[in-house]
């Protein structure tokens with residue numbers, strides 16, 4: 120006999136989307152259970168996003184889980200765009216009335232949120248096996264899973280599918296009920312973490328004749344760097360020396376600026392994809408974050424979209440459980456999709472402007488350089504970049520999701 124459990128909102132996945140949603144619900148006095156297939160260390164140690172929009176930082180603060188980002192996050196008021204051997208600064212704060220981005224590793228965000236969850240005493244099952252969802256069209260959907268050798272059946276008011284791109288929730292929706300929009304790119308990113316003090320206080324996006332490169336950081340002693348490679352590139356092809364040679368070739372500018380070199384402590388290749396599955400709701404299953412959409416990392420939007428989705432979802436569940444409203448549940452997908460598509464467009468544009476494509480012509484190449492020349496010399500163009508990079512406003516207020524403004 121499976122162990123029988125009940126909750127208002129069953130959450131599949133303890134990534135940023137699942138953990139943020141769980142805490143938002145907790146703050147509203149709404150019960151939830153999180154079911155995560157990996158162990159706690161694996162979930163925390165995954166090296167992924169690092170750039171938080173202003174709105175994501177504000178959300179963490181308003182939720183009372185912002186102490187880490189406040190004390191250890193690195194606020195950036197600007198970024199650089201580099202081409203033809205020259206860096207050009209875009210002053211994000213000046214162009215957006217004081218908004219900025221904050222560099223704070225996704226693993227730190229997840230660690231803070233797991234700590235907050237455990238403090239609430241509400242359930243979070245790590246290492247759940249054979250997770251499956253059922254009864255999505257009924258008013259009592261179920262999450263089934265094994266934990267410590269025991270079958271569990273979790274009866275839910277709603278299920279939040281926060282289980283990432285390769286999770287089980289999206290594939291549980293009948294294919295005919297979902298529209299899927301997808302673009303793959305003919306390149307991936309080779310990324311490293313290195314024990315080296317960042318040589319610049321802000322991110323540097325570079326378009327070089329050999330392809331895209333990105334200088335970034337995780338802390339005052341750790342540099343995070345990427346460069347464009349073919350999509351199926353094996354990381355084994357690249358010795359540490361070869362990686363540094365390529366990084367320095369692409370990033371060094373005419374004035375002699377270059378990243379500091381140090382011991383490489385992590386490396387890998389990530390493919391690039393744009394993907395949206397909509398609507399983000401089927402019956403009583405609501406998809407949020409990477410379970411519903413993926414962006415190429417160039418615009419640094421993935422984690423931030425997960426945060427804005429769950430703000431909208433928390434409002435919907437709060438409306439239902441506190442006031443019996445169903446209109447916010449019904450609007451959920453449409454509200455999220457508007458922001459998702461703007462972030463998709465921005466991420467596609469950043470990617471297209473700054474990468475070399477295998478089939479590009481000499482005309483394409485000159486147009487791309489002209490794009491960046493225009494971008495870095497026009498206040499209007501820089502303002503457009505800046506307002507999207509720090510994050511477009513959320514349609515849903517913190518107050519409507521039960522948080523102080």
Ligand SMILES: Cc1cc2nc3c(=O)[nH]c(=O)nc-3n(C[C@H](O)[C@H](O)[C@H](O)COP(=O)(O)OP(=O)(O)OC[C@H]3O[C@@H](n4cnc5c(N)ncnc54)[C@H](O)[C@@H]3O)c2cc1C
Pocket residue numbers: 131132133134135136137154155156157162166167168169170225247250281282283284285286287310389407408409410416418419420421422423424425
């Ligand atoms: C290399 C890399 C760099 C990135 N850089 C950036 C960046 O700079 N800025 C940015 O904003 N975004 C970035 N992203 C994207 C960002 O990491 C994701 O958008 C973000 O993790 C999405 O959060 P999520 O909670 O939706 O999904 P995830 O973080 O994928 O979390 C899903 C969770 O569900 C769990 N799960 C999966 N299947 C099951 C199952 N069957 N049962 C139970 N649990 C399950 C997973 O173990 C995981 O813990 C990057 C991503 C990568 C890979």
